[in-house]
Amino acid sequence: MNLSSSEIRRLLTTSDPTAVDALMEEAERVRDEVYGRRVFMRGLIEVSNHCRNNCLYCGIRRDADCRRYRLSPEQIMDCCRVGHELGFRTFVLQGGEDAWFTDERVCQLVRGIKEAYPDSAVTLSLGERDYDSYARLREAGADRYLLRHETANRVHYGRLHPAEMSFDHRMQCLRDLRRLGYQVGAGFMVGSPYQTLDTLMEDLRFIADFRPEMVGIGPFIPAAGTPFEQEPAGSVELTLRLLAIIRLLHPQVLLPATTALGTLHPTGRERAIAAGANVVMPNLSPQDTRALYSIYNNKLATGSEAAESVADLRLRMQAIGMEMPVERGDFKGKS
Ligand code: 5AD
Numbered sequence: 001m002n003l004s005s006s007e008i009r010r011l012l013t014t015s016d017p018t019a020v021d022a023l024m025e026e027a028e029r030v031r032d033e034v035y036g037r038r039v040f041m042r043g044l045i046e047v048s049n050h051c052r053n054n055c056l057y058c059g060i061r062r063d064a065d066c067r068r069y070r071l072s073p074e075q076i077m078d079c080c081r082v083g084h085e086l087g088f089r090t091f092v093l094q095g096g097e098d099a100w101f102t103d104e105r106v107c108q109l110v111r112g113i114k115e116a117y118p119d120s121a122v123t124l125s126l127g128e129r130d131y132d133s134y135a136r137l138r139e140a141g142a143d144r145y146l147l148r149h150e151t152a153n154r155v156h157y158g159r160l161h162p163a164e165m166s167f168d169h170r171m172q173c174l175r176d177l178r179r180l181g182y183q184v185g186a187g188f189m190v191g192s193p194y195q196t197l198d199t200l201m202e203d204l205r206f207i208a209d210f211r212p213e214m215v216g217i218g219p220f221i222p223a224a225g226t227p228f229e230q231e232p233a234g235s236v237e238l239t240l241r242l243l244a245i246i247r248l249l250h251p252q253v254l255l256p257a258t259t260a261l262g263t264l265h266p267t268g269r270e271r272a273i274a275a276g277a278n279v280v281m282p283n284l285s286p287q288d289t290r291a292l293y294s295i296y297n298n299k300l301a302t303g304s305e306a307a308e309s310v311a312d313l314r315l316r317m318q319a320i321g322m323e324m325p326v327e328r329g330d331f332k333g334k335s
Contacts, residue, residue, distance in 0.1 A: 003248055008204060012197060012241055020241065027244035027276030030251045035278050039322045040254070040329025042123065043088035043284035043307055045079045046293040047071045051096025053127070054162045055150075057192060059223030059294045060096050066225070069292050070100055071285070073109055077116070083284045084117050086310050087326040091117075092146070092281065094125035101126060103133050107140035114141040121328040125185075128169060131176045138180045145177045146185035148216055151192065152206035153199040160192060174210065183331050185214030189260075190242060191234020192220040200242070208249045213331040214279075215246055215253050218260030221296035236265045240275040247276030252333030254279050263300045270320050279329070280317075282307040 003011075011023055048070040049060040060066060071079075080091050091113060095101065110122050124137060125146035134145070149170055151157050157167040177184045188203050189195075207215055219234030239261055247255060256279035257272030265271065269280060283290055283301050290301035303309060314324045 003245065005201060008201065008245055009197065011245060012200065012238065023241065023244045023248075024275050027247040028274060030247055031255075031276045031278055034251050034332055037322050038278065038329075039257075039273060039317050039324050040090070040279050040327070041088060041310065041313075041324055042090040042092050042256075042279060042281045042329075043079070043083035043086075044092045044094060044281045045071070045076055045083075046095060046283070046285040046289065047076060047093050047126075048095035048098040048101065049293050050098035050100065051127075052099065053097050053165065055165070056160055056162070056227045057189070057220065057223065057296075059226060059296055061226060064223075064225050066294060067292055069289050070098060071289065073105070073112070075286060076109060077112060079284045079286065080113050080117065080120075083307060084120065086307055088284065088307065088310075089117075089119060089326060089328045090121040090123060090144075091284070092123040092125060094146070095127075097127040103129075103136045107136055110137060110140040110142050119328070121330070123185075128173050131180075134173075134176055134180050134182070138182060142182065144183040144185065144214070146187075146214065146216060147173055147177065148185070148187040148189075149174060149203075149206065150188055151195065151199055152188075152202040156192075156194055156199045159194045174212070178210075183213035183254075185216055185254075186210065186212040187214075187216035189220040189234060190217055190239040191232070193228055193231050195220075204242075204245060204249060207246055207253075211250055211253075213252075213254060213333075214256070215250070216256055216258055217242055217246070218258035219264055221260055221263060221298075223294070223296040233264060236261060236268060236271070240271055243272055243275040243277050252331060254329070254331055256281055259283075259300055259305055260296065262305055263296075263298055270316065273317070273320060273322060280313065280324075282310060282313060
């Protein structure tokens with residue numbers, strides 16, 4: 001859809017509730033046209049909170065004083081087994097940039113999962129790696145890769161990350177993943193420190209141009225022990241408007257109702273679905289490690305955020321007229 005920059009700016013800043021309602025309705029209509037009234041579920045497995053990076057916003061950054069853990073391959077396979085029984089057909093292996101997860105180890109894991117569950121997709125979210133590494137993981141059978149760009153503005157990127165991290169390298173990784181045939185996920189936080197309406201417009205421009213198959217956005221939430229711990233959280237309202245605008249700019253996008261939204265608002269996920277989102281990612285990690293993957297404060301890992309409550313989540317989705325099919329839920333469009 002052809003939304004002009006000035007229309008987008010108006011939608012992001014208006015205090016007219018009728019305009020916002022119309023935006024949400026249009027986003028739902030566009031999603032329903034492409035995917036139907038269906039929400040795809042992904043089982044999120046947080047494989048490690050060790051991280052070599054020191055992102056200023058993140059609660060598991062290198063300098064954070066948090067208890068570290070790492071799941072064993074057996075534990076990860078157990079999560080998949082439980083998840084498959086619960087009806088998950090996508091497994092997301094997410095973690096900090098942990099050197100233990102060498103190409104060899106990740107390839108072995110991916111092959112193991114694809115062998116045991118050939119009907120399921122494997123998504124990796126393990127940060128920045130080099131081209132050859134992404135190529136090996138893809139060769140082993142990984143289908144998708146999530147790597148948020150965090151901000152499309154180079155100066156803003158520099159204020160959220162230490163000097164040793166590079167905006168250009170992040171963007172190069174996204175292009176490499178695309179070239180290797182992954183379904184690629186980008187995304188950003190809403191209300192991160194130093195974000196402005198202009199930097200948000202650059203994020204939307206980037207999404208409209210690059211057309212990532214998946215876009216993860218959620219409000220920034222301060223994390224204890226980080227340089228940004230005193231900063232205010234991002235706005236739920238603004239996040240919902242951005243979800244709707246992203247749906248209109250890129251109708252085929254797979255758009256999750258993120259945990260961060262659910263954390264800030266009790267019905268955050270339902271509201272995200274009503275703004276055009278069509279993916280939920282309940283937590284499949286072992287119960288005792290969930291609290292340790294503390295990328296921000298009070299992160300939800302129980303209730304309907306938890307994979308074992310899919311029945312409950314399915315009811316909540318049915319209550320807003322959405323089905324939750326047992327399927328991979330691939331991107332519907334030309335990559
Ligand atoms: N608040 C919200 N989201 C965060 N992330 C990291 N730290 C925070 C935070 N404090 C997001 C980043 C990262 C993803 C895994 O989680 O966008 O890419």
